[in-house]
Amino acid sequence: MAMETKTHLLEVLQTEILARLPLRTICRFKSVCKTWKSTIESVYFRRLFLSLHGDSSSSSWSLMCGQDELIFFHGRKTWDYLPKSPAPLIPPSFKRFYVGDCNYADSSGGLVLTTDGSDKAYCYVGSPVLQQWIKIPPPPSDPKGDSSVFGLVTRLDEDGVVLSFKVIRIASYQVTNDYLSSDLSVLLYSSETGVWTFKVIHSPIQIGNMYNINLNGTIYFGCLSVPGVLLAHDFYSESDQFRVVQLPDYPDHNKDYKRTLTTSGGFVMYVRTLAKKEDTVLKIWRLMNNDDYSWQLLWEVGFPITGNYAPVAMHPFDVATVYLWSQRDDHLVSCNLRKQDYTVLGDAANDCFIDKSVCKKSVDELWRPRSSSGEDEDLNFQVCIWLFQFVIPRWMESVPRPPHAEMIDTTSLLSHATATHERMVREHETMMRERAAIMGDESNDEYFWMG
Numbered sequence: 001m002a003m004e005t006k007t008h009l010l011e012v013l014q015t016e017i018l019a020r021l022p023l024r025t026i027c028r029f030k031s032v033c034k035t036w037k038s039t040i041e042s043v044y045f046r047r048l049f050l051s052l053h054g055d056s057s058s059s060s061w062s063l064m065c066g067q068d069e070l071i072f073f074h075g076r077k078t079w080d081y082l083p084k085s086p087a088p089l090i091p092p093s094f095k096r097f098y099v100g101d102c103n104y105a106d107s108s109g110g111l112v113l114t115t116d117g118s119d120k121a122y123c124y125v126g127s128p129v130l131q132q133w134i135k136i137p138p139p140p141s142d143p144k145g146d147s148s149v150f151g152l153v154t155r156l157d158e159d160g161v162v163l164s165f166k167v168i169r170i171a172s173y174q175v176t177n178d179y180l181s182s183d184l185s186v187l188l189y190s191s192e193t194g195v196w197t198f199k200v201i202h203s204p205i206q207i208g209n210m211y212n213i214n215l216n217g218t219i220y221f222g223c224l225s226v227p228g229v230l231l232a233h234d235f236y237s238e239s240d241q242f243r244v245v246q247l248p249d250y251p252d253h254n255k256d257y258k259r260t261l262t263t264s265g266g267f268v269m270y271v272r273t274l275a276k277k278e279d280t281v282l283k284i285w286r287l288m289n290n291d292d293y294s295w296q297l298l299w300e301v302g303f304p305i306t307g308n309y310a311p312v313a314m315h316p317f318d319v320a321t322v323y324l325w326s327q328r329d330d331h332l333v334s335c336n337l338r339k340q341d342y343t344v345l346g347d348a349a350n351d352c353f354i355d356k357s358v359c360k361k362s363v364d365e366l367w368r369p370r371s372s373s374g375e376d377e378d379l380n381f382q383v384c385i386w387l388f389q390f391v392i393p394r395w396m397e398s399v400p401r402p403p404h405a406e407m408i409d410t411t412s413l414l415s416h417a418t419a420t421h422e423r424m425v426r427e428h429e430t431m432m433r434e435r436a437a438i439m440g441d442e443s444n445d446e447y448f449w450m451g
Contacts, residue, residue, distance in 0.1 A: 121145030
């Protein structure tokens with residue numbers, strides 16, 4: 001009995017020690033023995049690890065604007081040996097716009113969606129950290145890939161682990177009812193079934209463009225023909241309708257407000273700043289996950305900072321931390337809403353790495369000074385929805401693998417992209433030589449000098 005108690009205590013102590021190590025180290029320990037592998041893969045161990053690494057400083061994430069990375073926060077306590085920026089985790093070939101490369105399309109739940117530049121029928125979903133990629137086949141109804149790869153949504157469990165994903169391809173977009181409403185036709189690929197399905201989603205208003213944010217299976221469109229509202233659709237639901245979500249402060253047209261839509265703590269967040277003579281006032285609402293999509297005012301706090309501050313993001317896991325960019329002084333400020341204090345973040349301070357030139361360019365483009373004279377009032381009701389968070393997963397769960405799907409590593413994917421790019425370059429050169437031969441030497445010389 002005493003020996004069993006001693007053995008149990010040793011196992012508990014061993015588990016507690018393992019759970020305090022970084023993820024990559026823990027992953028290597030899975031190969032020590034079957035007992036350790038079983039322990040590390042258990043739900044109990046995962047939740048113990050997340051509870052021990054649950055503070056906001058343990059998470060790694062980037063603030064992105066399209067292909068550009070503005071800011072990266074390095075959570076060294078969770079992932080050891082991470083680079084200073086997650087950009088190297090998404091290989092350079094994913095970011096080029098050359099023919100034949102794999103191009104970044106979207107991200108959700110720590111997974112990334114890339115397109116195949118050489119064959120628009122195919123795309124890939126994977127984890128840059130774990131270097132696992134799923135090759136997504138084309139829809140049977142669209143074997144040539146005439147539909148466009150649009151987005152990626154994920155369903156997460158209570159610990160933030162990805163349970164499943166869906167790839168969205170847009171088949172068509174049509175305005176209806178004399179341009180008052182619209183229909184969005186999509187093709188959906190589910191990791192649970194490995195099957196494509198077709199769906200038409202009806203909207204009571206027009207979607208001005210496809211800028212959006214997504215959270216736990218739902219996509220929120222913000223650039224619409226009607227100001228002051230969002231369109232929301234849960235792509236895991238059976239519904240064929242967009243939900244219209246009224247923003248909490250519409251129609252307050254104060255042109256001095258700066259507004260942004262972001263996510264934090266598993267909720268969509270609406271952040272607004274107002275510069276006053278002696279301080280900057282923040283108001284932050286949370287979109288409740290209920291049937292009527294109501295907003296809850298979480299914070300209304302003034303900070304003794306003056307100037308032109310634009311809200312760029314909230315911390316993905318801490319609803320009391322918001323980040324502001326000074327358009328006057330070109331620096332980033334972290335505001336602690338609970339303590340009502342703030343910190344100016346310098347490069348490499350607090351494991352924060354800032355590309356100031358990209359921040360300045362992106363923020364200035366998003367919040368250009370606008371004159372209200374002679375303008376429609378609604379033009380002043382601008383909400384930023386172009387910035388998004390790319391969050392490194394806090395746990396090392398494998399990418400959900402659809403039935404009969406092919407899984408490849410990053411090296412294989414890059415080799416495919418490189419080989420395809422080289423093949424298409426050769427084909428292009430051959431085509432140009434054949435064209436020059438048809439045009440003749442004289443025409444070819446003229447063509448050369450024109451180039």
